[in-house]
Amino acid sequence: MAVGAAVLLTGAVARAQNLDAEKPPARLFADSCASCHRSPRGLAKGRFTLTLAWFLRDHYTSGPDSAKTLASYLVSVDDAAAAKARPAAKSGKPAGTSRAPRPPASVTGR
Numbered sequence: 408m409a410v411g412a413a414v415l416l417t418g419a420v421a422r423a424q425n426l427d428a429e430k431p432p433a434r435l436f437a438d439s440c441a442s443c444h445r446s447p448r449g450l451a452k453g454r455f456t457l458t459l460a461w462f463l464r465d466h467y468t469s470g471p472d473s474a475k476t477l478a479s480y481l482v483s484v485d486d487a488a489a490a491k492a493r494p495a496a497k498s499g500k501p502a503g504t505s506r507a508p509r510p511p512a513s514v515t516g517r
């Protein structure tokens with residue numbers, strides 16, 4: 408009973424309080440950042456997740472939680488890209504053509 412009510416409520420309450428709180432990082436990026444940054448790749452630039460989170464909190468995001476979420480996301484996207492390092496990346500085609508990039512698997516396992 409209480410659980411059911413809580414489940415019903417969390418969706419509405421979370422929306423009302425903080426639109427960003429419940430979004431997965433790829434969604435956050437697509438909604439708030441993709442208008443200017445076409446791709447999450449290359450934004451972390453080898454920074455640590457913590458310093459990146461500070462930067463994001465100062466400049467953009469609505470709270471420390473979403474800043475941290477986004478920072479981990481940006482870092483993990485770069486890590487995944489470096490791990491792949493496909494030769495195709497050099498072929499002049501811009502990396503950020505897709506609007507809603509998928510996070511690599513490591514995002515959820517923080």
Ligand code: HEC
Pocket residue numbers: 436439440441442443444450451452462463467468477
């Ligand atoms: C209104 C446009 C705009 C939006 C929206 C925006 N940014 Fe930026 N961002 C910029 C500009 C302009 C710079 C400065 C680029 C530079 O200095 O080369 C920047 C710089 C950055 C940097 C530093 C890059 C560097 O070169 O050091 C990061 C990281 C970053 N943005 C992440 C984000 C994230 C994450 C979001 C979403 C929460 C976001 N940005 C939303 C315009 C935007």
